Amino acid sequence: MTAAFAIREGMNDIDEAPGKTWFWELERAVIDANRCIQCGACVAACPSDSLGIGPDDLPTLVKMCTGCSLCWDFCPRGGLRYEATWKLTGGDRPAGFERTRNRYSARTVSRIPGAQDGGVVSALLIELLEAGELDGALLARPSEQEPWKGEAFLARTRDEVLSCAGSFYNQTMALAHLDLKRYDLPPNPRIALVGTPCELQGLRAMQARPWYWGSSRVDAVVLTIGLLCTKSFNYEQLMVQEVQAKRGVVLAEIEKIDIIRGKLYIYGRDEAIRIEEPIRNFHGAALKGCDECADFLGLAADISVGSVGSADGYSSVLIWTEAGQQAFDMARDRFDARELDAPAAIEKLDTLDKTVAFATLPRPFDPEAPLFIDYEEHLRHYAGGDRAPVEHDAVRY
Secondary structure, X not given: OOHHHHHHHOOOOOOOOOOOEOHHHHHHHHHXXXXXXXXXXXXXXXXXXXXXXXXXXXXXXXXXXXXXXXXXXXXXXXXXXXXXXXXXXXXXXXOOHHHOOEEEEEEEOOOXXXXXXXXXHHHHHHHHHHOOOOOEEEEEEEOOOOOOOEEXXXXXXXXXXXXXXXXXXXXXXXXXXXXXXXXXXXXXOOEEEEEOHHHHHHHHHHHOOOOOOOOEOHHHEEEEEEEOOOOOEOHHHHHHHHHHHHOOOOHHHEEEEEEEOOEEEEEEOOOXXXXXXXXXXXXXXXXXXXXXXXXXXXXXXOEEEEOOOOOOOOEEEEEOOHHHHHHHHHOHHHEEEEEOOOHHHHHHHHHHHHHHHHHHOOOOOOOOOOOEOOHHHHHHHHOOOOOOOOOOOOOOO
């Protein structure tokens, strides 16, 4: 029996206050239904710090749930209508690729060891940190215990940013790491968040509401950098089972991992290719909830960055907001930048991503609809399908 369900069972014969949505309802509709995308929004949203990260890298109840409903409200697979967050950054502008203020193909002038593609994200963050514009950047760094697993880390120096260079293809529950008390930061810190579109959707929604509770400093994030993304993967299923167990590639001997032009590339320390396969061969290891997302572009971000649309060795940089443009301009001397090489390639992948999402998402997709979806409405759309909430009952436990 899960801790959440045990607490709920202990409330027998006690009437609930009306209108409450509890963590165990998020649990049954998203986590137990295998739809969690591990963004950490529920942990960040909890005003009583009742949620944490379990050993399975999923949200879990660590103390009494108060039924405030916020974990449900801000979950991009639960109560948050994620496409409605796009208007929080774009206003009345179109919710698509044409919304960009500027588009570049860029790379760093000076090579950054271990950086992915053009090294733009690392160079940008280093410039902003050294200029005093940022006090830190929430990134992913390699785990010391599990090879090629990314874990959330707040980088505050050039060397710490460099230690995070490169890509990991698992989620890190990034928003669950916005409790900044353990860091030596100013009273009102300014940090950047580099994350997947779903992480930025949850953050943007929380920032659009007054935030006075809990330990998470969502207000500290002043710059968001989105990673062009069609899906993330379960670490154990992708790296341990598919790569190491099935294909015999020892994780400790991998030098670089990349997904480009529809293929997964894994390189050994001798720079030789160990795996070159269509990414569809690994879809069984992808997070199921990613299929419901039509936000390949990261429309809630200030800047989006990826490899699609640019020549090898360059990054595609999409500027969405004035804050994003100002940040890029500050670091402009660090880049060799030109007009985006192949916009059509990005548009093509964006269209494909939306096709998958619209075929998968059980509820109506509407960027103009209200930001939040109540639990009963969610049930009406998801009940009876392969993404239906999981029933908790005494027999099961």
